[in-house]
Amino acid sequence: YDLGASFDDAYDTIRIGTGASGEAFEGLQDSMRKVAGESIGVGSDLGEIGSTLADLNTRLGVTGEPLEQLTSQFQQLKGMGMEADINAVTGAFTQFGVQVDDMPGMMDTIFQISQATGRSMNDLVGNLTKSGPALQEFGFGLEESAGLLGALDKAGLDSEKTLGSMTKALGEFAKDGKDPQEALWGTIQQIDDLTRAGRDVEAIDLANSIFGAKGGAGFVAAVQAGKFEYDDFLQSIGASSDTISGVAEETADFAEKWDQFKNRASLALEPIATQ
Numbered sequence: 001y002d003l004g005a006s007f008d009d010a011y012d013t014i015r016i017g018t019g020a021s022g023e024a025f026e027g028l029q030d031s032m033r034k035v036a037g038e039s040i041g042v043g044s045d046l047g048e049i050g051s052t053l054a055d056l057n058t059r060l061g062v063t064g065e066p067l068e069q070l071t072s073q074f075q076q077l078k079g080m081g082m083e084a085d086i087n088a089v090t091g092a093f094t095q096f097g098v099q100v101d102d103m104p105g106m107m108d109t110i111f112q113i114s115q116a117t118g119r120s121m122n123d124l125v126g127n128l129t130k131s132g133p134a135l136q137e138f139g140f141g142l143e144e145s146a147g148l149l150g151a152l153d154k155a156g157l158d159s160e161k162t163l164g165s166m167t168k169a170l171g172e173f174a175k176d177g178k179d180p181q182e183a184l185w186g187t188i189q190q191i192d193d194l195t196r197a198g199r200d201v202e203a204i205d206l207a208n209s210i211f212g213a214k215g216g217a218g219f220v221a222a223v224q225a226g227k228f229e230y231d232d233f234l235q236s237i238g239a240s241s242d243t244i245s246g247v248a249e250e251t252a253d254f255a256e257k258w259d260q261f262k263n264r265a266s267l268a269l270e271p272i273a274t275q
Contacts, residue, residue: 017054
């Protein structure tokens with residue numbers, strides 16, 4: 001009886017949270033069962049899994065495999081102590097126009113940047129949301145923006161203030177008829193060349209024109225220390241190739257494996273329990 005009630009409560013959460021009915025509701029129920037039974041590290045609270053799934057469906061309109069992957073990722077992050085705010089993350093996805101099929105991979109990218117910089121995923125997404133409109137205006141996607149944010153942070157710069165100065169410089173590039181992204185990369189390459197030639201004063205002056213008076217010297221120091229590669233932000237910050245699901249599986253202890261076993265046992269008994 002209690003097991004049947006737990007399934008009923010979880011399905012009620014999905015029904016009320018999404019407004020889905022008929023085949024659409026059945027599809028969401030099936031997705032919840034797949035997450036509970038096939039993914040490790042998602043916990044054994046069916047109501048919580050159903051709530052996460054419902055929120056993602058409502059916020060993003062995703063269904064099927066992408067919804068199942070995202071639900072697993074958010075639940076696994078909770079289990080790893082790296083909880084990500086669904087509203088903030090989905091808001092960033094929407095803001096940058098991330099395609100549905102690319103969303104799980106983008107979650108992994110933000111996770112990798114968080115690993116490499118020590119910044120929480122919520123902090124990263126919060127800064128992306130603030131700087132996103134300006135960066136997006138100049139053609140930066142979410143992955144590029146997140147990588148740039150992580151690189152600045154790893155270099156010891158105040159990423160929020162530095163991005164504010166940088167977007168002003170991008171605006172000046174645009175006024176001069178230059179492609180903002182190409183002009184930015186070209187200028188960063190110039191700074192790199194100047195530091196290699198020992199012309200640090202010129203490099204700092206040039207960096208100040210992009211990153212502001214307080215950020216220029218720090219950026220040049222980061223370039224000199226090899227902490228900033230202008231052509232590959234993720235590589236320069238030492239981002240791994242880890243995935244959220246992969247780490248959850250690798251670090252799963254007995255308790256998490258037991259939760260998965262209980263979920264599978266519950267799913268096997270569901271027809272009897274719900275009847």
